[in-house]
Amino acid sequence: MVSVSPVDAAPAVPAAARRRPRGRPLLLLALPAVVVLAVFFVVPAARLAWLSVSEPALGFGNYTAMASDGVVVTVVLRTLGMAAVVTVLCVLCAYPYAYLMTMVGPRWRAVLTALVLLPFWTSLMARTFAWVVLLQDTGLVNGLLAAVGLGPTRLLGTTAGVSVAMAQVMLPFMVLPVYTAMRGIDRHLVDAAMGLGATPLAAFLRVYLPLSLRGVAAGATLVMVLSLGFYVTPSLVGSPQQSMLAQLISVQVNQLVNFGAAGALAVTLLVVTLVLVAGVQRLTRTGGAPVGLVGGAGS
Amino acid sequence: MRSVRLRRALVAIGVLIGAWLLVPTLIVIPISFSGEDSFAFPPSSWSMRHYATFFTEPSWLNALLVSVQLAVIVTVVATVLGTAAAFALSRTAFHGKGAVNGLFLAPLIVPGIVVAVAVYAAFLQWGLIGTPTGFVLAHTVLAIPFVTVNVGAALGGFDRTLERAAAGLGASSLATFRSVTLPLIMPGVLSGAVFAFVTSFDEVVVSLFIQSPQLQTLPVRMFTSVTNEVDPTIAAASTVVITVTTALLALATALRRNRRHA
Numbered sequence: 237m238v239s240v241s242p243v244d245a246a247p248a249v250p251a252a253a254r255r256r257p258r259g260r261p262l263l264l265l266a267l268p269a270v271v272v273l274a275v276f277f278v279v280p281a282a283r284l285a286w287l288s289v290s291e292p293a294l295g296f297g298n299y300t301a302m303a304s305d306g307v308v309v310t311v312v313l314r315t316l317g318m319a320a321v322v323t324v325l326c327v328l329c330a331y332p333y334a335y336l337m338t339m340v341g342p343r344w345r346a347v348l349t350a351l352v353l354l355p356f357w358t359s360l361m362a363r364t365f366a367w368v369v370l371l372q373d374t375g376l377v378n379g380l381l382a383a384v385g386l387g388p389t390r391l392l393g394t395t396a397g398v399s400v401a402m403a404q405v406m407l408p409f410m411v412l413p414v415y416t417a418m419r420g421i422d423r424h425l426v427d428a429a430m431g432l433g434a435t436p437l438a439a440f441l442r443v444y445l446p447l448s449l450r451g452v453a454a455g456a457t458l459v460m461v462l463s464l465g466f467y468v469t470p471s472l473v474g475s476p477q478q479s480m481l482a483q484l485i486s487v488q489v490n491q492l493v494n495f496g497a498a499g500a501l502a503v504t505l506l507v508v509t510l511v512l513v514a515g516v517q518r519l520t521r522t523g524g525a526p527v528g529l530v531g532g533a534g535s
Numbered sequence: 536m537r538s539v540r541l542r543r544a545l546v547a548i549g550v551l552i553g554a555w556l557l558v559p560t561l562i563v564i565p566i567s568f569s570g571e572d573s574f575a576f577p578p579s580s581w582s583m584r585h586y587a588t589f590f591t592e593p594s595w596l597n598a599l600l601v602s603v604q605l606a607v608i609v610t611v612v613a614t615v616l617g618t619a620a621a622f623a624l625s626r627t628a629f630h631g632k633g634a635v636n637g638l639f640l641a642p643l644i645v646p647g648i649v650v651a652v653a654v655y656a657a658f659l660q661w662g663l664i665g666t667p668t669g670f671v672l673a674h675t676v677l678a679i680p681f682v683t684v685n686v687g688a689a690l691g692g693f694d695r696t697l698e699r700a701a702a703g704l705g706a707s708s709l710a711t712f713r714s715v716t717l718p719l720i721m722p723g724v725l726s727g728a729v730f731a732f733v734t735s736f737d738e739v740v741v742s743l744f745i746q747s748p749q750l751q752t753l754p755v756r757m758f759t760s761v762t763n764e765v766d767p768t769i770a771a772a773s774t775v776v777i778t779v780t781t782a783l784l785a786l787a788t789a790l791r792r793n794r795r796h797a
Contacts, residue, residue, distance in 0.1 A: 262623050266635070269620035269679055273638055277676045280657035281645070287656060329552050336549040339542070351553045355560045357784040359737045361757045362773035366559040368761055369566060369574045369770075376562070376576055404555055436538075465646025467740050472761050482648040489744070495656050502649045513644050 281506075288499030298500035308484065308501070315481040318399060318470075319463035325403040326459050327452060330410035334451075337411075338418045356408040364469045367401035368392065371473065393475035401473045406462060410455040417451025461512045465505055481505055560777070567770035574767060585771040595768060598756035599775075602736055605667070605752060609674040609735040614728040616675070617682025622716075624683075625690040639683045642676055647740040650677070655744040665747025673745055674735040681734055682727035685791075689723025722790045729787035733780050 288298050302308050337348045355363060370376050371391040378388040391397040421444060429439035467482035474480070479487070481501065488498035562576060567585055569578030589595045624635065642650065654673050655664070663669030697719070701711040717724075739754040746755050753772065760769040 263627050263629065265623035266620040269616040269683070270635065270638065272616060272672070273642070273676060273679065276654070276657075276672045277642055277650070278638070280653035281649070283660075284649075284653040284656055329548075329555075332545055332548045333552045336545045339545065348549065348553070351556050353788075354781065355556050357733075357781055358560045359754070359773065359776040359780055361737070361739055361754045361761075362563055362777050363559055365757065365761055365769055365773055366563050369562060369576065370559060372574065374575065376558075401559075404559060407552075407556060461646075465648050467648045467651075468758070472758070482646070485648050485652055489652050489655060495652075498652050499656075502652050505646055506649050509644065509646055 284495070284499045285503050286499075287495045288497075288503050291496030291499070298496045299504075302497065302500050302504070311479060311481055311484045314395075314478065315464060318395065318402070318480060319460050321399045322402045322406055322463045323456050323459045325399065326406050326410040327456055329403070330407060330414050330455065331448075331452065334411050334415040334418055337415050352408045352411045355404070360405070360468055363405060364401070364472050367397075367404070367469070367473050371397045371401070392473065393478070395474070395478050398470050398474040398478070402463060402466060402469050405469055406459045409458045409462065413455040413458070414448065414451040417448050417454075421447045457512050457515055461509050464508060563770045563773040563777070566767060567774040569767055569770070572767065573765060574770070585767045588768045589771040589775070592768070594751075595753075595756060595772065598751050598753045599772075601750060602753040605670050605674060606732045606735040608671050609678050610728050610732040612671065613675045613678035613682050613731040614724060617679045617727060617731070618686050618720075618724050620679070621683040621686035621690060622712075625687060639680055641680075643680045651741045651744040654741055658745055664745055665750045667750065669745050670742070670750070670752070673741050674738055677738060677741065678731035678734045681730035682724075685727035685730065686720060686723045689720040693719060726787040726790045729783050729790075733783055736776070737780060 289296060291298070333348070333352075337345055340348065372378075373388060373390065373392070375391075377391060382388050391400075425443050425447070426439050429443045430436060434442065465482055466480065467486065470480045471483055471486075474483075476483070482505075485498050485501045485505070488494045488501065565578065566574055566576055568581050568583065569575065569585070570580030570582035571578055589599075620639065624632065624639075654676075658664045658669050658673075663672070693716075697715050698711050701715045702708070706714070737754060738752070739758060742752045742755050743758060746752065751759075753776065757769050757772055757776075760766055760772075
């Protein structure tokens with residue numbers, strides 16, 4: 237998904253066209269968009285990075301303060317832990333689901349795909365509100381838990397509640413790459429392994445699983461990246477006492493008006509994200525995913 | 536025997552996960568028709584009054600109108616700028632093209648909260664907080680990548696001999712673009728436009744930072760509602776939003792499918 241770019245999609249420019257540099261006036265067409273992105277995206281981002289090393293004083297004071305602040309360290313560890321839990325939940329749910337998608341006929345596959353795409357397309361605010369309703373003390377989830385003798389328990393404002401809601405929001409980002417990887421696996425390889433005497437379990441573990449891991453790795457990294465910077469769902473389903481990195485950044489800006497500290501946190505989050513995305517890019521270089529994957533839960 | 540059991544287990548898991556995906560999306564619909572002032576589910580009485588509130592109470596109605604107008608303007612601006620850029624980039628080769636392509640994808644990759652804080656800090660300086668111009672610019676930045684990706688994909692599967700034929704028959708480059716290129720990439724342009732609309736219409740994080748009490752979008756109004764009040768009007772708002780975005784994105788998918796079969 238992040239690997240889809242206009243160049244990848246474009247055909248190779250014929251050699252004759254490359255020799256004649258008559259494309260220069262054409263390039264002017266790209267100028268307005270480039271200017272808008274440069275002025276209202278790159279400049280603000282660069283200004284924020286600059287604020288992080290210049291506000292209140294020049295130097296890396298904000299970064300050292302961040303690293304030695306117990307609250308920040310706790311929040312960062314909690315965010316990493318939450319992102320890991322959400323990623324594992326998504327892998328555990330997406331793998332059998334995607335496998336089922338490869339097993340069924342075209343009609344059921346369309347249904348299963350629609351089930352993944354529908355929440356993906358639904359407004360993030362609407363879904364987050366739905367989770368607030370579902371997880372409230374008298375909500376449907378607590379009703380079900382009570383019915384099997386496990387409840388009612390407090391879910392809203394807990395990390396458990398946040399991870400269940402976030403995993404649901406992230407699941408499509410996991411299912412689609414895993415399914416794409418599985419679709420490309422030649423089933424005859426598994427048959428061949430069994431024909432050579434492997435048990436079905438051994439054939440799955442030694443042949444199918446390794447071949448599908450690329451999709452899992454791509455999906456997991458994407459979910460991890462999105463979870464690290466997630467703001468809306470943790471703010472509304474979670475509690476301020478259990479805040480995540482994005483909420484901490486927001487508090488630094490809105491309540492403390494400390495752009496230096498917020499900038500340092502934001503730059504750190506951005507660097508981690510870019511490193512992870514670069515990893516995904518390398519993993520998914522060959523396989524493009526649907527464009528529709530981009531966005532939606534990205535906030 | 537074993538594979539039958541495995542298949543059953545898989546189907547059971549599929550049903551559970553399917554419900555987990557679907558229920559939170561749909562549960563707001565019955566609540567929006569509730570006759571009560573709580574989020575109780577299932578509601579013990581039914582009414583349309585939350586819709587009546589949504590479409591009459593100024594804070595909700597204004598937010599809806601702001602969001603619709605904003606999304607329409609952003610769609611037009613982002614589609615024009617994005618299509619022009621995708622066209623130019625697909626037809627030229629130059630040094631640093633990779634960097635320009637990266638620029639067009641960056642808003643999709645950078646976490647929303649980072650964009651929000653960066654834009655907020657800049658807009659404070661430039662006096663754009665809580666202004667229509669500020670909203671249009673911020674949302675356009677977020678929407679352009681969806682247009683360039685979609686139009687870029689359409690241009691990728693494009694047969695350039697058609698353009699050369701038009702030029703060979705004496706058409707000017709503008710006429711060729713208008714009567715040959717544009718109609719052929721139209722599905723890509725339209726699905727890019729739909730994504731641009733939905734991106735703006737749905738955007739929460741950046742809008743939360745650049746809003747003012749006088750100028751709020753619908754998602755911002757919904758966010759404040761969840762934070763501050765127990766008011767089922769938000770269920771009606773959610774249902775309206777779900778209906779609009781799902782319908783539009785289904786349209787975009789249909790467009791893309793048409794393009795593939797063309």
